[in-house]
Amino acid sequence: AQSVTQLDSQVPVFEEAPVELRCNYSSSVSVYLFWYVQYPNQGLQLLLKYLSGSTLVESINGFEAEFNKSQTSFHLRKPSVHISDTAEYFCAVKASGGYNKLIFGAGTRLAVHP
């Protein structure tokens, strides 16, 4: 079985400041790791994913996440946030050999202030 812990329920930050959203996971099997973003009244959008290979993965809108196997973490970072990044962010895992069942963390609400 897998579990995901997002260490911060809310993260307030000023515009253009850096941010880190923390995610730790637990699994007895190898997993794929994901970050999803949810804007108000919308579904989830895939932000980035780690499958294998390079431990640093990047998205097209400036976010990056680093897979750390020894610390079982997959923290999300952005060097400079914008007001439009205000949303809820979910970390998720999926067993690499299993069917499509995502296990989500509780979410982190990122609030970017001017």
Next chain:
Amino acid sequence: KAGVTQTPRYLIKTRGQQVTLSCSPISGHRSVSWYQQTPGQGLQFLFEYFSETQRNKGNFPGRFSGRQFSNSRSEMNVSTLELGDSALYLCASSPDSGRAYEQYFGPGTRLTVT
């Protein structure tokens, strides 16, 4: 390609009633998964259908059921509604191969049980 569509977007039902929600996946996707999102429990996996067969199921009571049609459209049904069933129900579809690990979410159906 059109994205995942869900109907209706909003629904209000009374305790004891039943409800059917519909999901149309991205064209060519045969895997459809359903998730329930509530403030208290977060995002939880309900079930996954592939080629008209349920191949994975979460820990929900038997009041929650689903089916998939030959055109990959899926429905989920909740019978004998309870107040705790109020939630955002999200549907996601996945490609068969290649990026089969990616799930594309619809906007959700917000169900309110009174």
